[in-house]
Amino acid sequence: MSQWIYIGLFFIVGLLIPVGAIAVAWILGPKKPNPIKQSTYECGIETVGDSWVQFKAQYYIFALVFLVFDVETVFLFPWAVKLGQLGLYAVVEGIIFILILIAGLVYTWRKGMLEWA
Amino acid sequence: MTAEQIIFLVVALFTLGSGFMVVTTGNLVHAALWLVSTLFGVAVIFALLSAGFLAVVQVVVYIGAIAILFIFAVMLTRKDMRDQGPQTNRGWWVGALIAVLTFVGLFFLLQGWNGLSKTAAVLPSGFDAVAELGTALVSPDAYVLPFEVASVLLVAALVGAVYVAFNRK
């Protein structure tokens, strides 16, 4: 329990230091906003069009595939911790788990979902 | 009021407040970010219950994958992030009435539950939750079959995603 309090303290102090630094910068810096300064940057020219661009759906698909494999590797962590003490049987079970998911990856690959274009 | 109870109250208020903000804020991306803080509050509650592994898994899977997925989905599909129109419709008083009745019903149900006054069992020292989980996942008389079936479930999710999301040429 005291471990987590210590980690909580790390979060709090880790948040306070950047907040403090940025607050100091805010206090010390001049404050002269004008519309030209605050306009959006587009390599020195005026912006053309909205700042919303139609994004490739491919980003979403990569995040989806990542989600499935993330959950899989999280499942493997307790297996890995105990692996030294359990025998070959546990290793084979884990290998079956990984192989089923590699089959899923190969399926996704063959269906072309991992292409960028 | 022990220190644990005070910490739990603060964290619970934070989580519930963030959850409330998720559904009431008008900007979708803000709602996704409030969802992140709600999930983080749940992770802190897991840590309070000495379930350290689950707390970290909550952050890794929920915040690191699912919240990112939500944010991607919102940003990829909506041009205008603000909600159009009012937040409630004409039948809002029916919803409020049902919510209050459910709350009162749950309150009365939980009065008779003796778990409210129990304190958490003290774990024996040297109890390694992750190692126990590891043994449970691979021993034949514990959870090995659900472990393997979980991998099939994940592949099924992947196949479903391919089918739904893929642009047939």
Place this chain on the structure above:
Amino acid sequence: MSFWTDPLKVAADWLMSILTGWGMPEIAAQVLIGFLGVLLLISILMVLDNFLVWVERKVVSRFQDRIGPNRVGPFGLIQPFADIIKLLIKEDTTPGGADKVVYNIAPMLSMMSVLILWAIVPLAPTILNVDLNIGALYIIAAGAIGTLSIIMAGWSSNNKFALIGAFRQVAVMVSFEIPMLTMLLIPTILAGSMGMNAIIEKQNIWFVWLAPLGALIFLITAIAELGRAPFDMAEGESELVAGYNTEYSGMKFGMFYAGELLHAFTYGGFWSILFFGGYRFFGLEQVSPFLAIAVLVFKAFVGYWVIMWIKYTLMRIRIDHMLAFNWKFLTPLAFTLLMVTALMNALLAGASTWLYVAGMFLSNVLLAWVALTIARSYSRRERENVEGVKNVVTSRSIP
């Protein structure tokens, strides 16, 4: 115990006696002592961060055959301090149309995600910050918060370049987390625990001899997570201005930049903890904890130097090549390496040490050779498809 062998306990006991002498309840005193300890560590880290800026600029200048900062102070050592003062007195602009709250929180979260990583770094056998038994996953959790801060920064800037840069960076970071998670599993298997201190304690033989391919893949994925070249597509300066931190100036940009350097140093530290024995050096760490800290910092600097070396030598990789490399080469290779390591670990469990080390090392080398052969034949086929000609002289080419 004397101060030199167990400084943390001695200092904590002394402070505790003073505070309870003033009438503070014990639990509050513990929290206060913890708070002071955390403050001390993070202050040291921020000063180190400054020094890292100087190291980076000097090293990059040597790689580029020039001298680097040498005007401000001896060898330019005061240069980063001058930079900090400059950043502090810059105006704090917020672009019009930006989402103010999210825009301001993003750099704070980015720096926080780096600082909280140091909670689990064991500095010496007796100076452990938190001996968390789930340290390996904690690294990824802190990375998740960092990923979130990048997408917040990119979206809230109301700028096309920032948004595209943030999306690409998050896609790369998220994709390369899978091989990294798998490579974190390998020291876990070899040491039987996820805690950083336990991993160091079990490294009588450095894990790099038992899983060299694992160390290499961990380095590659760490560089991708950091967003440094050759994987810095998101910050490609000639293509996307500065990616997700285009609209940031002043101290907020300083937080992103300094956070990135400290993140690189931290991952150098983790690379050395997971594969190179951390603070151990043939028994030197038992002599004094300060020597152990020195060993760890030295190894972290070596790791940081390798990361910088790779950054300033290799060209940037295109985003689709990066993602193809990850999903089609690294992920299957990482999972195969995991299976091979688990299998060899179980098969060679009862063997003598030399046989164990040789078996693991050779299986890694064999797997690397097989992977490279497959990659080479695949790329040769791709080249032939593109160029349309095989390595044979056809009659058409003879005039």
